[in-house]
Amino acid sequence: MSVTVAFPALFAERIGGGDAMELELEGETVGAALRALTERHGELTSLVWRPESELNPVMAVFLNGRQLRSEELTTPVHDGDKIQILSALEGG
Amino acid sequence: MRNLNAGNGSSFDPSKVRYTRATIDLAAESIAVEEVPCANLEDVLGGFGRSFQMLMGREVSDALAPDNPLIINTGLLTGTNVMTGLRTYFSAFSPLKHSDSGLPAAIWSAASGKFGSKMKWTGLDEIVVEGQASRPLMIVIQTGDDGPRVTLKPADALLGLETHDKIMALQTDYADAHFAVIGPAGEAYQSCYFAAVALSTENELKSGDDKCRFAGRGGMGTVMGSKNLIALVAQSPDKRAQLAPEVKEINKKISTGPGSVKFREADKGGLGGTWSNFPILEKFHALPQDNFRPKADGSVERLFRENLEGDFVIKAESCYRCGISCHKNIYEKQDDGSRGAFRAKFDYEPLNLLATNLGVHESEQAWQLVQLVDNLGMDSISCGSTVGYVLDYNGRHPDAPLLNGATFGDFEKIRELIEGAGRGTMPEVGQGVKRLSVKTGETGYAMHVKGLELPAYLPETNPGYPWAIAGGHMTMGTFMALVMEGDTSMDYWVKAITQKGLYQVRDDLLGTCKFAGMGQKMAIGAVQVEGGIDIPLEDLLAAVRRAYLRGLAIERKQGYGLGEYTLPSDAFDAPNPKVTTPSFITRDFFAELQQKVWEVFEPEIAAL
């Protein structure tokens, strides 16, 4: 399946982009699409995953605007779906 | 601000931009309004980028003395159509932040609300307040026929009122105006060094609820009080230019894009505000508790947002025309579930430092402490961190406690300490944790860096704290890095501080909120369209970097030794085994980090 994965400026800066960006990636599930993202851009691995292959608990993942729990990364995706990954931690 | 570059086709020349400054000598009660040509891009951008250049040229040894100038200004985008362009900056030498030599450090503090926009709309970009008034005064800025009209008025009638009450009293005299005031803490300036300045919001003036925004850090309310300056009034009709399509697009990205997602509500695709840090940090047992010493006992969960939804109506509200609505306001819930009286605004820092970090976990008690600090007009971070120290000390010394003997969780006595700090009867608390801990001789668990109390992130998770120039999290963007990435390598931390973290201060020149999450391209677009200056991104970033480095340069000038760029010693000597983020801040690590960071910064400071 071809899905869009959107990520924040923090990620974009890390991979040499500018502001918030998105990429078209392949994957059968949300988790697989995120894996495809970090396989293409290894610099993002420590942001997305913990060493035990779990999602970084600081990250929030949305599928078509609905926030997923970490155990929902196995949710299947369809062509054209939009996945968004963001840092859920911020100050103020 | 007048820009004579516009349309002439040549490259950008800062000296062709002029800003309007009022210099007010309170002792002489004289006012001079002038147009000042900008010396560089930092002058054009504004905020601390401009004010720190003035402070750099001053010799000030006592922050409460008349020769400490208080600079009140805006950023290039304040009062424009760019969403969150609402910031007002207060800059001066700080009574709170000081080097071991005793000299005060320069600081700025920013707030949203609508005062800055109104001030800009009168035609005034900056006020420099000099001297000390012999009677309580307020500054009134109005739109005149040929520019801003600035006058001084007696403010005796405001004395003794709390922040919100001062604002509401002023509103009866000044229609279509916004206000910046000190509270009882600022009036008690000799005893309270972390007094804040409260700025009015539209919601506050319309609803009558005490919903100010605060310029809290570094005691700018104390400096205002020391000058016998009780309030500022900015009265002008709203002046909004037509919304350009580019700005419409920028605003759409700000209000719906990833940069502000943390602060928006779930129904706007957001994560519910800074408050959502509570459960995430608690996963790592990195949520400050009992003076920055998490216990991993689950008690902090009682203040998780999800656990309060049943007891209160929680409403996301906003500053003027901001679609982010980051204010998470707590209202009483009536029997039929409808909204009752306003209680408090629950942001991460105040809620943590005035409740969880003091061993208070009951929501009814938490909101009372948060609102008490706001009404007295204090910085919730400095107040909470200093009270936390008192409670910690008393737990360690039950036979010879400080002040009223309060310990963690003792709500009534904690309330007394806060009242005492804010009303000037407990200078031991009001003068901040550095001075108090030096007096007790127990400095290891005094949670400050360079004399400024730590925000609600553990020192053992953030070796970047010492290079924050005006508060530990808003001026050095490294406070989340360990929790976010878990990287403990030297190379990572040197880069995090010298290459990324310092750009956290960009919005403190521009006049926008950090919560807007504007990426660099958006920022440069906003500066072009609404600020009217056409500059490349590299120039913007270079100006931000110079402004930041000036902050370090002033610190060094005010006597900070390299050894003061450190963390509270318990971060090295008494690691908390409950915290599950990687433990890596040893004294050796830190010594090497200091050396490598200064290797980058020192030549740049010398070249300023």
Ligand code: SF4
């Ligand atoms: S993000 Fe929050 S503080 Fe900033 S302007 Fe919007 S509502 Fe106000």
